[in-house]
Amino acid sequence: xxxxxxxxxxxxxxxxxxxxxxxxxxxxxxxxxxxxxxxxxxxxxxxxxxxxxxxxxxxxxxxxxxxxxxxxxxxxxxxxxxxxxxxxxxxxxxxxxxxxxxxxxxxxxxxx
Amino acid sequence: xxxxxxxxxxxxxxxxxxxxxxxxxxxxxxxxxxxxxxxxxxxxxxxxxxxxxxxxxxxxxxxxxxxxxxxxxxxxxxxxxxxxxxxxxxxxxxxxxxxxxxxxxxxxxxxxxxxxxx
Numbered sequence: 001x002x003x004x005x006x007x008x009x010x011x012x013x014x015x016x017x018x019x020x021x022x023x024x025x026x027x028x029x030x031x032x033x034x035x036x037x038x039x040x041x042x043x044x045x046x047x048x049x050x051x052x053x054x055x056x057x058x059x060x061x062x063x064x065x066x067x068x069x070x071x072x073x074x075x076x077x078x079x080x081x082x083x084x085x086x087x088x089x090x091x092x093x094x095x096x097x098x099x100x101x102x103x104x105x106x107x108x109x110x111x112x
Numbered sequence: 113x114x115x116x117x118x119x120x121x122x123x124x125x126x127x128x129x130x131x132x133x134x135x136x137x138x139x140x141x142x143x144x145x146x147x148x149x150x151x152x153x154x155x156x157x158x159x160x161x162x163x164x165x166x167x168x169x170x171x172x173x174x175x176x177x178x179x180x181x182x183x184x185x186x187x188x189x190x191x192x193x194x195x196x197x198x199x200x201x202x203x204x205x206x207x208x209x210x211x212x213x214x215x216x217x218x219x220x221x222x223x224x225x226x227x228x229x230x
Contacts, residue, residue, distance in 0.1 A: 032214070032217045034219070036221070041203070041224070041226070042223055042224060043116075043118070043205045043221040043222050043223045043224040044156070044205070044207075044221045045221070046218070046219070046220055046221070049214050049217075049218055051214070051215075051217075088155065088156075090219075092217050092219075094217070097161070098144055098146075098161075098209050098216075098217070098219070099146070099158060099161065100146075100158075100207075100219060102155050102156055103155070104154075104155050105155050
C-alpha cells in the first residue's frame with residue numbers, strides 16, 4: 001500500500017463547477033500538507049500549505065485536513081479552463097529529512 | 113510565492129558527454145534542496161537530497177557517480193549528469209526548502225529542465 005493515495009483521474013468538469021480533489025494517507029506522523037499544481041512540462045507550483053487539521057482558504061482554493069480520518073481535500077470554486085492541470089498532494093512528517101511524500105497526482109480538465 | 117530558478121530549461125547533449133543543471137533560490141536561503149526526476153504521466157521520483165556544505169544523500173537505486181550533486185552555497189545546487197546516455201533523457205526538477213516560511217517546512221519547486229540525450 002502506498003503511503004499516499006490519490007485518484008489519478010482524469011477528472012473532467014464544466015467551467016464554473018466546484019472541484020473536489022482528495023488524498024488519503026496512512027502515516028499518522030504526517031503533519032504538514034501541501035497541494036501543488038503542475039502544468040504539462042512545467043515544475044510543480046505550490047498552491048496551499050496547511051499544518052495539522054483544519055481549513056485554509058486562499059481565493060478560489062480551500063484546503064482541508066482531517067488528521068483523524070487521514071484525509072485531505074482541495075476545493076476549487078468557480079473552476080476555469082486555466083485550472084486544467086495535474087494536482088499533486090504532498091506531505092511532510094516533520095522529521096529532519098524534509099522529504100515530501102507525493103500522491104500520484106490527479107489530472108483535472110475544466111471544459112469551457 | 114518564493115522563486116526557484118532552474119537553468120537550462122532544456123538541453124540536448126550527445127551520448128557520453130556530461131551536462132550540468134543549476135538550481136537557484138532567488139529570494140530565500142535554502143540549506144536543503146532536492147533533485148527529482150519525472151517520467152511522462154508519472155509522479156516525481158526523488159533522486160537525492162542536497163545539503164549546503166555537505167555531501168548529498170542519494171535515494172536507493174540512484175547512482176551517485178552518475179548524478180553528481182554539489183550544493184556550494186545557500187542559494188545554489190547543481191546536478192551534473194555524467195557520461196549521459198539516452199536512458200538518462202528525462203525531466204529533472206529541483207526544489208528548495210524555505211527556512212523562513214512555514215517553520216522551514218515550505219518547499220518550492222523550480223520550473224524543471226528537460227534533458228534529451230542523443
